[in-house]
Every structure is written in C-alpha cells, then in structure tokens.
Amino acid sequence: MQKQTYIAAIAASWIAMAGSPAAAQDDTLCENGGCTIAMDGNALLASASRLIEAERYDEARLVLTALENSPELSTQTNLLMGHVAMRAGDIDGAIGHFRTVLNEQPGQIRARLELARALMMAGRHSSADHHFRLAEQDDNLPEDVANLVRSARGLIRDRRGWHLDVEVGFAPDTNINNATDTQRVDLVAGPFVLPLSLGENSRAQSGIGQIVGLSGGIEVGLSGDVALSIDADARFTNYSGGDFDDLSGALAIGPEIRFSDRNRLTVQALANQRFYGWNDAQRSFGLRANYQRVLNRGARLALAVDGRRIDSGFGDQFSGWQMGLYGTYEQVLNRSLIASATVFGRRDALRSDAYSHFEVGGRIGIGGELPLGINAGVSGGVSRALYDGALPLFSVKPRQDWRFNSQVQLGLRSLRVLGFSPTVTYSYGRTDSNVSLFQSDRHRVEFGLARYF
Known part of the structure; x- marks a missing residue:
C-alpha cells in the first residue's frame, strides 16, 4: 500500500505541474446543417489531457494516435501515451x-521520473532507483516532488530486491595470453648478461574470444534495517584450441546494515575461483566491508576494504595474502551522466618476494545517456607497482611497473532484440616495466548483446 501511495503522489504532482498544453486553436465550420471542427496538434493534446483527467483512457488513446505522425509533438504525445498505458495497466x-x-532528450526530467515510477511498479527496483537518482540531481525540481523522490528511494531500499545482467558477445584481442611482445629478454647470471630470444608461444598472441557473462544479486530482509546481501557473477571466454580459455566465478554473501537513508554498511564473505586453459589457476577466500554515504542529491562516497587468502594453481610462489583499500566518489552531471573517481592501494604479500608488491593508483570516468538512445562511457586509470625483491635470472633489481588502462563503451538502448541491446567496448592496457619480460600492451574490442533484468 505504501508503494502505491508514493507512486500515485509522484504522478499527481507531475500532472499538476504539467498543466494543459500550449494554447490550442480550433476552427468550427458549420454548413448545410452540419459542423466540422478542425483542431491543431496542441488542441488534440489538450483534448487528450482532459480525457485522461476524466479517466476516459480509450478515447484519449485514440486522440493521441492521431498525433503519431507529428514529430514536433513527440515528447508530449509519448508522455501522455505512457500515462494512459500506466492507467490501463500496461506497464511495459x-x-x-x-x-x-x-x-531523444536525456535531460527530460518528467520523462525520467515517469520512467522511474513505471520501473518501480514493474518491480525493477534497481533500475528505478538509478533513474530517481539522476532526476533528484535537478536543482529546479520542486521541493514537494524532491521529497516524494527521496521517499520513493527510501521505499525501494526498504523493499529489497534482485537483479540479473546477461551478456553474450565476441572480442578480437591482440594479447589473449597477456604476455610480452618483446622478442628478446636478458638473462642475468652474476656479472654476465645473456640475451635470450623468446619463442612465439612465450610472446603475446592474438585471437577472437566468444564471451558469456552473468552477474546478479539479491537482498533478503532480516529486520527493519538489516538485510542479507548476496552477489554472484561468472564469466567465460572461449578461444580456439582451449589453451587460453578463461572461466571465473565469484560469490559474496553477508549482512547489509542501513544506519539511515544516507548511510549503509555491507560486510560480506568472499569466494573466487578461476580456471585458465581448463587448469585450476587461482582460488581465494576472504572478507570485504563497504561503506556508502549519500552526500547530497547527486553525490555519493564509498569506502571499501578487503582481505583475502590466495591459493594459486601455478605454484606456491604466487600464493599468499592480498589486502586492499578503495575510495570512490560519484557525482551526477546534467541529469543524465555520472562521473566517478577512484583511488586505491593494494598489497600482495605472497610467498615469493619477487611477486610480492604494493600497488597504488586511481581511475576516473564518466558515463550515461546521450540523445538518439545511445549509452556511452569513457574511463582511464594509472597505477604504480613496486615489488619487494628481484626476480632471479631476469633482474638484479626489484621489478617496478607503471600500468595504464582505458576504456570506451557505447550501447544502443533504443534497439532491443528479445530484450537484448547491442554494445561495443574498446579496452587498452599497457604495462611499462624495468624488467623486459613484463613489458606488454593489449588492445581489445568486445561486441556484445546485453540484457538487464
């Protein structure tokens, strides 16, 4: 009942704000005992609005259908058609x-709020909250509507829910084994340096991978302010021959505590498993704590810390402990974009000093909705990794890396096939190291179809 009350209140507020369309013009011509009324587009919109207010939805739909070939009135027509569909129970x-x-207009706040409440009625709470958050950033939002939006977001958080994302695609990749492209490395034996040529199998190899990915989560209420949060994801990339096939999965489960509408803390146990070339590559177990605080209408701060035990299938020297600290700031921009900045520090304390290291870095990005039904995002990051000890035979000094990464993503949300929308993502990664064996770069383009439940 509370959910319907908030939804109805938001709808009523927007109907009141919308008022009647621009002054309408109609011409009445009477002759030979009959009258003909000629109405322009604005007059038809005004007529449809009155029919909706009178709850005569079938008649309103007929009037609006007459405006489908009037592109200059597309926004008003679709808003009213959406309202008629909502009243008729056609949420989709x-x-x-x-x-x-x-x-057509990513910054159209009324449409975004109407979409958010429709998604809320459909039970798609995560998507609804995303659109409420974008709309909430508008400084011109009337205070009564802003209060209703905050209440609706609080209701969404209280109701808990689930989400599932599915992705399929293929990805041409210049470095599927993440190896160096250097043809020769130096072997260090005491005072002697011996050049060693690397074979083709030891260098970067290109290929095209077929990809399937699943990601989802569910929250189960335990009490008023505490829920059980479960997140899981799996991803498989298949390459010809199978030597570089990559399968990974992760599970996180634990309580989420809401201290207020603006503050929450999640503590989860973690489990990860990875197979590479169908060999047991790595498994890990640990804990993660994540604190989030809403700063204002469009800003959010998140702090996370995790620690995990790593067991490597490639050798004991790669096994040990990993600990990390992360901070992220997000800000809604222009009512349709979200900018973010992340800084992190990570420590890998492994059994071998040659592979144990500290890494610090950051990443910035911006993404959101553009006109023509396009979703877009761009991001980039840099980090510095300093290793504890030298790698025997390859260096007399500990390894030192600069690592760079960037990504550009485009999606066409206006095109859907069985609920899936096309996406294309270009990724670039580069490692500059003082040890030539670890010099690498990688270009990857992923063409996919994604669906979000």
Whole structure:
C-alpha cells in the first residue's frame, strides 16, 4: 500500500505541474446543417489531457494516435501515451513510451521520473532507483516532488530486491595470453648478461574470444534495517584450441546494515575461483566491508576494504595474502551522466618476494545517456607497482611497473532484440616495466548483446 501511495503522489504532482498544453486553436465550420471542427496538434493534446483527467483512457488513446505522425509533438504525445498505458495497466508499454522520450532528450526530467515510477511498479527496483537518482540531481525540481523522490528511494531500499545482467558477445584481442611482445629478454647470471630470444608461444598472441557473462544479486530482509546481501557473477571466454580459455566465478554473501537513508554498511564473505586453459589457476577466500554515504542529491562516497587468502594453481610462489583499500566518489552531471573517481592501494604479500608488491593508483570516468538512445562511457586509470625483491635470472633489481588502462563503451538502448541491446567496448592496457619480460600492451574490442533484468 505504501508503494502505491508514493507512486500515485509522484504522478499527481507531475500532472499538476504539467498543466494543459500550449494554447490550442480550433476552427468550427458549420454548413448545410452540419459542423466540422478542425483542431491543431496542441488542441488534440489538450483534448487528450482532459480525457485522461476524466479517466476516459480509450478515447484519449485514440486522440493521441492521431498525433503519431507529428514529430514536433513527440515528447508530449509519448508522455501522455505512457500515462494512459500506466492507467490501463500496461506497464511495459508505458516504459517504452518514456524511454522513447529519453532517447531523444536525456535531460527530460518528467520523462525520467515517469520512467522511474513505471520501473518501480514493474518491480525493477534497481533500475528505478538509478533513474530517481539522476532526476533528484535537478536543482529546479520542486521541493514537494524532491521529497516524494527521496521517499520513493527510501521505499525501494526498504523493499529489497534482485537483479540479473546477461551478456553474450565476441572480442578480437591482440594479447589473449597477456604476455610480452618483446622478442628478446636478458638473462642475468652474476656479472654476465645473456640475451635470450623468446619463442612465439612465450610472446603475446592474438585471437577472437566468444564471451558469456552473468552477474546478479539479491537482498533478503532480516529486520527493519538489516538485510542479507548476496552477489554472484561468472564469466567465460572461449578461444580456439582451449589453451587460453578463461572461466571465473565469484560469490559474496553477508549482512547489509542501513544506519539511515544516507548511510549503509555491507560486510560480506568472499569466494573466487578461476580456471585458465581448463587448469585450476587461482582460488581465494576472504572478507570485504563497504561503506556508502549519500552526500547530497547527486553525490555519493564509498569506502571499501578487503582481505583475502590466495591459493594459486601455478605454484606456491604466487600464493599468499592480498589486502586492499578503495575510495570512490560519484557525482551526477546534467541529469543524465555520472562521473566517478577512484583511488586505491593494494598489497600482495605472497610467498615469493619477487611477486610480492604494493600497488597504488586511481581511475576516473564518466558515463550515461546521450540523445538518439545511445549509452556511452569513457574511463582511464594509472597505477604504480613496486615489488619487494628481484626476480632471479631476469633482474638484479626489484621489478617496478607503471600500468595504464582505458576504456570506451557505447550501447544502443533504443534497439532491443528479445530484450537484448547491442554494445561495443574498446579496452587498452599497457604495462611499462624495468624488467623486459613484463613489458606488454593489449588492445581489445568486445561486441556484445546485453540484457538487464
């Protein structure tokens, strides 16, 4: 009941704000005992609005259908068609109309709020909260509507829920084994340096991978302010021959505590497993704590710390402990974009000093919705890794790396096939190391179809 109350209140507020369309013009011509009324587009919109207020939805739909070939009135028509669909119980149809408006005008706040409440009614709480958050950033949002939005987001958080993302695709990759492209490395034996040529199998190899990915989560309420949070994901990349096939999975489970609408803490046990070339490559177990605070309408701060035990299938020298500290700041921009900045520090304390290291770095990015139904994002990062000891035979000094990464992603949310939308992602990674064996760079383009439940 509380959910319906908030939704109805938001709808009523927007209907009141929208008012009637621009002044309408109609011409009445009477002759030979009959009258003909000629109405322009604005008059039809005004008529449809009155029919909706009178709850005569079928008649309103007929009037609005007459405006489908009037592109200059597309925004108002789709908003009213979405409202009619909502009142008729066609939630999916309403979502489609509101998305059409946002495909053309990502900054259209009324359409975004209408979409958010439609998603909320459909039980798609995570998506609804995302759109409420974008709309909440608008400084021109009336205070009564802003209060209703905050209440709706609080209700979403209290109701808990689930989400599932599915992705399939393929990815041409210049370095599927993440190896060096250097043709020769130096072997160090005391005072002697001996050049060693690397064979083709020891150097970077290119290929095209077929990808399947699943990611999901669920929250189960335990009490008013405590829920059980479960997150899981799996990803498989298949390459010809199978030597570089990569399968990984992760599971996180633990309580989430909400101290207020603005503060929450999640503590989860972690388990990860990876197979590479169908060999047991790595497994890990640990704990993660994540604290999030909403700073204002459009800003959020997150702090996370984790620690885990790593057991490597490639040798005991790669086994040990990993600990990390992460901080992320997010800010909504222009009512349709989210900018973020992350800094991190990580320590790998492994059995071999040659592979134990500290790494510190950061990453910035921005992404969101653009006109024409395009989703876009761009990000980049840099980090510095300093190792504890030298790697015998390859260096007399401990390894030191600069690591760079960048990504550009485009998606076409306006095109859907069985609920899947096309995406393309370009990624670049580069490692500059004082040990030539670890010099590498990698270009990867992933073409995919993604669906978000």
